[in-house]
Amino acid sequence: MTDAPHVPVLKSETLALLEPGPGRRIVDGTFGFGGHSRAMLEAGAEVLGLDLDAVAFGVCQNLTAEHPGLQCQNISFRNMDQALKDARWEKVDGVLLDLGVSSFQLDDAEKGFSYRMDAPLDLRFDQTKGQTAADLLREMSEVDLADLIWKWGEERGSRRIAKAIVRGREEEPVLTTWQLRALVKSTMPNHIKVQPILSRVFQALRIAVNDELGALTEILAKLPVLLRPGGVLVVISYHSLEDRLVKQFIDREKRDCLCPPNLPMCVCGHQASLKALTRKAVVAGKDEEATNIRARSARLRAAKKI
Numbered sequence: 001m002t003d004a005p006h007v008p009v010l011k012s013e014t015l016a017l018l019e020p021g022p023g024r025r026i027v028d029g030t031f032g033f034g035g036h037s038r039a040m041l042e043a044g045a046e047v048l049g050l051d052l053d054a055v056a057f058g059v060c061q062n063l064t065a066e067h068p069g070l071q072c073q074n075i076s077f078r079n080m081d082q083a084l085k086d087a088r089w090e091k092v093d094g095v096l097l098d099l100g101v102s103s104f105q106l107d108d109a110e111k112g113f114s115y116r117m118d119a120p121l122d123l124r125f126d127q128t129k130g131q132t133a134a135d136l137l138r139e140m141s142e143v144d145l146a147d148l149i150w151k152w153g154e155e156r157g158s159r160r161i162a163k164a165i166v167r168g169r170e171e172e173p174v175l176t177t178w179q180l181r182a183l184v185k186s187t188m189p190n191h192i193k194v195q196p197i198l199s200r201v202f203q204a205l206r207i208a209v210n211d212e213l214g215a216l217t218e219i220l221a222k223l224p225v226l227l228r229p230g231g232v233l234v235v236i237s238y239h240s241l242e243d244r245l246v247k248q249f250i251d252r253e254k255r256d257c258l259c260p261p262n263l264p265m266c267v268c269g270h271q272a273s274l275k276a277l278t279r280k281a282v283v284a285g286k287d288e289e290a291t292n293i294r295a296r297s298a299r300l301r302a303a304k305k306i
Contacts, residue, residue: 007291008035009098009236009298013282017234017302018094020045026094027084027226029077029219031060036096041067045094048087052076052125076126078215081222091228099216100238100294101206113206115198118178123206133205137174142166152213152241153204155197160187177202203239213241220249224273227305232277234302243281243299250276250303274303 008014018026020040028037031049033056040047046069049060060072073083077097084092101113113123123133140148146162149155161184168174168183184201188194207213223233237243252258253274257266282302284295 009295010300024093028096030098031056050077078218094232096234098236115181123209125210133209134175149204152207153200155200231305236300238297246301277302
């Protein structure tokens, strides 16, 4: 598993912003196969690699033999403050969050992340706890399920799809990826491409099962305290919901006052904690898009601790 092919997204842009080197401590909050971390370690930085996925954690541990400056923890990035305490690190020089699902997770049939392979409908990053996607589909009402698919998948046909799922589960439980795929396809006319719709439905369930946006909101709020002055945050997101959260967070934290404009004086007491390093989201160039499918939807935003 450690030798599996992996191409980190926006690698050169990420390294240029984080400036890894001797004496710098950087947290890779989504270690995965360690593509970004390897490059930072080779530049001389110390890296703390975090990942909820057991396979990714194993990859990280195996890499410590080659790179003594690497520490690994099987923990969510939302608990980065605790991870730093356990590593005996205080504030850090950089944080990288490469969000979304990695290629090795999509290829792991047991996790059920992909509708292209028949597998248990799980979708959890950490398969040792929490509800599976099958649990959600069994328990949610039609209205709540439609709202979930619309809110987290931004799928316009959410009500039609939710109705098909609820009718389908009356005949038999929806326990596998292909069962769900068949139910979604049953709602679509033959001339409609079903793959984008399936992607949005699976995305919505994955976000809900893993509380992905909750985890992102939680760690963003903590980061200004965890970064040293001059420390850099880099976030790579893959759908508009994540990117919007990151953009709004940076826009808020670069302002000294959050009061409504009609107030004659500031009463909120908020002080800017970050300086934006990217005027707008950085996207992959044509060459990278041609060689790395995952890069096509990537959006990078960065900020520096004041």
